[in-house]
Amino acid sequence: MPEPLRNLLVIVGALATMGLIMFVSQPDPDPFAGDAVVEPPFAPLTYGIHAFVWWDGGWGGQMLDWVSMMRFNHVKHIVAWQDIQPAEGAPFDLSRLEAILAETERRGLRLVARLGHVPPWAAMPGSDLTNAVDFAPRDTAEFAAYCGAVASQFAGRITAYQILNEPNLSREWGGMPPNAVQYVESLAACSAAIRAADPAAILISAGLSPTGNDDAIARRDDLYLQDMYDLGFQQYIDVVGVHAAGYDAPEVGPDDAVAKGGHRWMSFRRVEDLRKIMVANGDAARQVAILEVGWTTNPTDPTYAWYAVSEVEQADYLVRAYTYAADHWTPWVGLMSAIFIADPAWTPDDEEYWFSITDPRLTDGYIAIRPAFDALLRMEKRCGEIVLPAYPPVGETPIEPANPCP
Numbered sequence: 267m268p269e270p271l272r273n274l275l276v277i278v279g280a281l282a283t284m285g286l287i288m289f290v291s292q293p294d295p296d297p298f299a300g301d302a303v304v305e306p307p308f309a310p311l312t313y314g315i316h317a318f319v320w321w322d323g324g325w326g327g328q329m330l331d332w333v334s335m336m337r338f339n340h341v342k343h344i345v346a347w348q349d350i351q352p353a354e355g356a357p358f359d360l361s362r363l364e365a366i367l368a369e370t371e372r373r374g375l376r377l378v379a380r381l382g383h384v385p386p387w388a389a390m391p392g393s394d395l396t397n398a399v400d401f402a403p404r405d406t407a408e409f410a411a412y413c414g415a416v417a418s419q420f421a422g423r424i425t426a427y428q429i430l431n432e433p434n435l436s437r438e439w440g441g442m443p444p445n446a447v448q449y450v451e452s453l454a455a456c457s458a459a460i461r462a463a464d465p466a467a468i469l470i471s472a473g474l475s476p477t478g479n480d481d482a483i484a485r486r487d488d489l490y491l492q493d494m495y496d497l498g499f500q501q502y503i504d505v506v507g508v509h510a511a512g513y514d515a516p517e518v519g520p521d522d523a524v525a526k527g528g529h530r531w532m533s534f535r536r537v538e539d540l541r542k543i544m545v546a547n548g549d550a551a552r553q554v555a556i557l558e559v560g561w562t563t564n565p566t567d568p569t570y571a572w573y574a575v576s577e578v579e580q581a582d583y584l585v586r587a588y589t590y591a592a593d594h595w596t597p598w599v600g601l602m603s604a605i606f607i608a609d610p611a612w613t614p615d616d617e618e619y620w621f622s623i624t625d626p627r628l629t630d631g632y633i634a635i636r637p638a639f640d641a642l643l644r645m646e647k648r649c650g651e652i653v654l655p656a657y658p659p660v661g662e663t664p665i666e667p668a669n670p671c672p
Contacts, residue, residue, distance in 0.1 A: 298541045299550035300598045306553045307426075307468045307504050308600025309650045309672045311592055314340035314378060315623075315642075316558065318609035319366050320349060325633060327369060329607050332624070332635075334373045336643045337654055337669045340425065341375050342557070342603045346383030347412045354387045358415040367423055374669070376425040378470075378601070380557075381413055381456065390448070394441025400431065401440035402448050406455035414459030417467060426468035426601070428507055428557055429456045432475040434490040436483050444485040446493035450502075457502035470601075471499060473509040473557035474540075476531040487531065488539055495547040505555045505600065506544060510534050512561035512580075513573045516587040532573075534559070534587055541598060553600045559587055560605040564620035574620070581641035584623075592648045604642065608633075647671060 315338050319326040333341055343366065350358050370377050382400050386393075388408055389401035403409035417424070432438040433449040449472070457469055471494070474487040485493070487508075500506070513532040514523065520530035520539055530539055541554060561580045564570040575583065584604060591599050608622035610633065619626070623638040647654035649671035 297545070298538065298595070298598055299545045300596070302545075302550035303553055303597045304551065306597045306600050308553060308555065310553075310596035310598075310600050311588065311647075311649055312340055312601040313338040313588075313647055313649065313671065314342050314601050314603035315607055316342040316380075316603055316605045317607040319343060319369075320346070320362060321609070321611065323610040325610050326366065328633065329624075330369055330373050330375065332607060332639070333375055334669070336639070337647050337671070338604075338642075339374075339376060339649075339669055339671045340378055340601060340603070341370055342378040342380060342428070344383060345379040345381055345416055347381070347388065347409075348383050348385035350416075351412065352385060354385075358412070358419075360416065360419050363416070363420070367420060371423070377423070378426045378428060378603070379416065379424050380428040380431060381416070382430045384409070389440055390442070392440070392442055398437055398439070398441040400438045402433075402442065402445070403452050406451050409452050410455035410459040413456035414463050417460040417463035421464035422466065424464070424467060426470055426505075426555075427456075427460055428470045428472065428555075429453050429503075430472040431557075432509070433472050434474050434477070434485040434487055438475075443482040444490065446485070446490055446497060450494055450497040450499045453499060454502045468505060469503045470505045470507045470555050470557070471503045473507040473555075475509055476511050476513075476536050478529050478531055487536070488543060491540055491543050492547075495543070495549070500547075500549050500552060503552075505553045506540075506549075507555050507557045508537050508540050509558040510537050510556050510587070512559070512575070512583055512587070516583055516590045534583075534590075537595070537599070550598075554595075554598055555601040555603070556591070556599060557601070557603050558605050559602060560584070560621040562617075562620045564617070567617070567620075570617065570620065577637050580623075581637035584638050585641050585645045588642075588645060 315333055317329050319329055384401040384403050386395050390404045393401045434444045460467055474490055476487050477484045480486045512534050516534045518533050519535040520533050523533040561575050561583050562570045563577050563580055564574050591602055606618055606622040608624045608626040610626045612619040612626045623636050625634040644657040646656045652670055
C-alpha cells in the first residue's frame with residue numbers, strides 16, 4: 267500500500283476513534299425533558315405549605331404569620347364545597363373564604379385553593395357516606411357550579427386551583443373503586459367553569475397518592491396517570507399534580523427502593539416515574555406541582571409506623587427534599603407544597619397530625635412547633651434566579667423577613 271494512502275487511513279481511523287469516544291462520553295439526554303418547559307406557570311421552585319385556617323379556633327392569623335416567617339410564599343388551603351353549600355339548593359356562602367383571602371393577601375401570600383370535600387347530598391349514588399374522606403360528584407354540572415362560584419367571586423385573587431384530591435384512592439372517591447373516566451369528566455366541567463370566570467388562574471390536576479394497590483381499594487398512581495392521559499385530561503389543566511410521600515431518605519430513587527426489597531412508589535423520587543409518563547405522552551412542556559411532600563412520625567399505627575421517622579429526621583428529610591428538587595427537578599417542578607401546618611382540632615388519632623410541622627396541642631397557652639418548622643424556616647430558598655440565604659442560628663431570625671420570591 268502506498269505510504270500516502272496508509273497515512274490517510276491512519277488519520278481516518280484516528281478521527282473515527284475520537285468521534286466514537288466523544289459520542290460515548292456525551293451525557294445521556296435528560297430523561298425528564300426539563301428544557302421543554304419554557305413558560306412555567308410557577309417559578310421553579312415555588313414554596314408552599316398546606317394550612318388549615320377555615321376552622322382555626324382563633325389561630326388563623328398566627329398560622330399565616332408562620333408561613334410568612336418561613337419565607338414560603340404560597341398557602342394551599344381546602345375550599346370545601348360542603349362548607350360553602352351544605353344544603354342542596356342553598357346559595358354559596360363565600361364569606362369565610364373572603365376573610366381568609368384578605369388575611370393571606372395582607373401578608374403578601376398567595377392562595378392555592380384545593381377544591382373538593384363534596385357534600386353528601388351531592389355525592390354519587392352508592393357512596394359510603396360514613397367512612398369515605400371525599401366523594402365523587404354525582405353531577406358534573408353541580409360540581410362546575412361550585413367551581414365557577416368560587417372562581418367568579420375571587421377572579422384574579424386565587425392564584426391556582428387543585429381540582430379534587432387523590433382520586434386513585436377509594437376512600438377519596440366515595441368508597442367506590444377509583445374511576446379515571448369519572449374523575450376526568452369532573453375535571454373537565456370544573457376546568458371549564460374556572461377558565462370562563464378567571465382565565466389567568468392556574469389549574470392543577472389532583473395529586474395522586476403513591477400506592478402499590480391495583481384493585482377496588484386503590485389504583486396505582488402511575489397506572490392512573492396513564493389512564494388520565496388516555497382520556498386526554500391534559501387539555502383541562504395547566505400543571506400536573508403529584509404527591510411525594512416520604513418513605514425513605516429523599517435521595518433514594520425508585521430503582522434504589524426496588525434494590526432494597528421495596529417498590530418503586532416507596533420513594534420521594536417516585537415523582538420521576540410520573541414525569542417520564544408525561545414525557546412519553548408528549549406532554550413534556552407541562553410543569554409538575556408537588557402538592558404534598560412530607561414524612562410521618564407516627565410510631566404506633568401499623569399503617570404508617572413501618573416507614574415512620576423521628577421528628578429530627580422529618581426535619582432533615584424535608585430540607586433535603588427541597589434541596590434535591592432545586593438541584594435536579596427545575597424547571598419542570600414548580601410548586602412544591604409541604605404538609606402540614608396542623609388543623610387545631612387534630613389529635614394523635616388523626617393521620618395528618620403525625621405529618622405536621624406544628625403540634626396543635628397547646629403548650630403553655632401556645633401551639634407548639636416541631637423541628638421541621640424551624641428547619642424549613644431556616645433553609646436556603648431558591649426561586650428562579652433568586653436565592654434567599656439560609657437563616658442564622660436560633661435567636662438571630664428576623665421577625666418579619668422580606669420574601670422577594672414571586
